[in-house]
Each structure stands twice: as structure tokens, then as C-alpha cells.
Amino acid sequence: MDHAGHSLALVGMQASIQNRIFFGLVVLWSTTVLEPLRAIPRMDLNDYPQPIAGQQRWVIQLPGLLAKSSDPGLSTNAVDWRVQLIVGRTIQLDCNQYHLAGQGLRMERLQGAEQRMLYSVAGAVKVMSTRMVCPPDEPMRESFLVLGSKPYLVPYNASFPIVVDVPGGLEVRWRLWKAEITQREATKL
Structure with a gap:
């Protein structure tokens, strides 16, 4: 492999590592920031009976x-x-x-x-x-x-x-x- 090919391979590996780090941070952020927001159910009234007449x-x-x-x-x-x-x-x-x-x-x-x-x-x-x-x-x-x-x-x-x-x-x-x-x-x- 010549010097240019070797450089392209390193750049490709570096981009792959950066992508993995980026996506890992996105997953970490979504589980630590977004998940607690979803932990509180909002206005789920399915278990409640309908109000009686009047x-x-x-x-x-x-x-x-x-x-x-x-x-x-x-x-x-x-x-x-x-x-x-x-x-x-x-x-x-x-x-x-x-x-x-x-x-x-x-x-x-x-x-x-x-x-x-x-x-x-x-x-x-x-x-x-x-x-x-x-x-x-x-x-x-x-x-x-x-x-x-x-x-x-x-x-x-x-x-x-x-x-x-x-x-x-x-x-x-x-x-x-x-x-x-x-x-x-x-x-x-």
C-alpha cells in the first residue's frame, strides 16, 4: 500500500471512530436526558371510568x-x-x-x-x-x-x-x- 492509500485508510478509520463516538454520545444523551422525560406518563385516563351523568x-x-x-x-x-x-x-x-x-x-x-x-x-x-x-x-x-x-x-x-x-x-x-x-x-x- 502506498502512502496515499495508507492515509486514506487512516482517515476512514478516524471517521469511523468519530461516528461511533458521536452515535454513542447520542445514545447516552437520549437515555440520560430524554428517558426521564418519558418516565412520567401524561394524561393517561384509560383506567378511569367515565364520569356519571351530571x-x-x-x-x-x-x-x-x-x-x-x-x-x-x-x-x-x-x-x-x-x-x-x-x-x-x-x-x-x-x-x-x-x-x-x-x-x-x-x-x-x-x-x-x-x-x-x-x-x-x-x-x-x-x-x-x-x-x-x-x-x-x-x-x-x-x-x-x-x-x-x-x-x-x-x-x-x-x-x-x-x-x-x-x-x-x-x-x-x-x-x-x-x-x-x-x-x-x-x-x-
Whole structure:
């Protein structure tokens, strides 16, 4: 083999090695960067039964990654977080006291679907109020009335959607609860 042929063979081997390295890096990148993104299923509602007549379905898909908190006292571990489900209705209010009356949220574990829950409100939900006569010049105001008096908390789990069925006319909102890192001792009696 002459010098030119030898050089072409080296260039070919070098290109082959570069291609192998390049494709190896692509595979490594795709398994370390793209695979975790696919690890969280999105809006897979196949295991959930259809809402019953008169019910509206609301779905919350929690983010897999949240922005870091600026408060160093809050836990960054999602195991320490909870999601508060808030069921209510936006209505126009006058000077009277208003609240929603009805059954609160209940949880149903779905058969054969690991860790999947269906949350629902069964029965009618009514707006109740005092019946005082309001001053004629008092303006109406819009407000969101919440069903129930205690927070309804569920574990934070980005792997599955939170599915809530409520009677038509109600809304579902949510907020995130994060725990403090600090653990305090109780008083022993």
C-alpha cells in the first residue's frame, strides 16, 4: 500500500471512530436526558371510568419538576409535599353570609390500576345563605365559595394525573403544600 492509500485508510478509520463516538454520545444523551422525560406518563385516563351523568371531570397533571424554592427552610423532596383539592363555585354575593352545602370529596381506589385514585363529590351541592335585607346601594361582589371547611390533601405524585369528578357548575382548583425541613420535638407529658 502506498502512502496515499495508507492515509486514506487512516482517515476512514478516524471517521469511523468519530461516528461511533458521536452515535454513542447520542445514545447516552437520549437515555440520560430524554428517558426521564418519558418516565412520567401524561394524561393517561384509560383506567378511569367515565364520569356519571351530571358530573364534570377535572384533571390536574402535576409537573414532574418544580422550580426551586427561594426559602431554604422548605423541603425540596416531593414526598414531603401535598396537593390541596379545592372544590367550589364562583357566585355573585350581596351582604349575606354564603356557603356551599353538600357532601365533601371522597376517594375511590381504582381496581387494577396501581396508585390511581378517583376523587368525586356525590349528590347535589347547594348555595346556602342568610336572608337579611341588604342596603339598596351595596354593590354585588364576585367570590369563590369553597365546599367543606377543612383542606382536602392528597399526596404529590407527578406520575399520575389527579382526576376529580364534580357536579356540573362546580370548579376544581388546587394548591401545593410544602413541608418545612425542620422537625420540632413534641412535649412529653
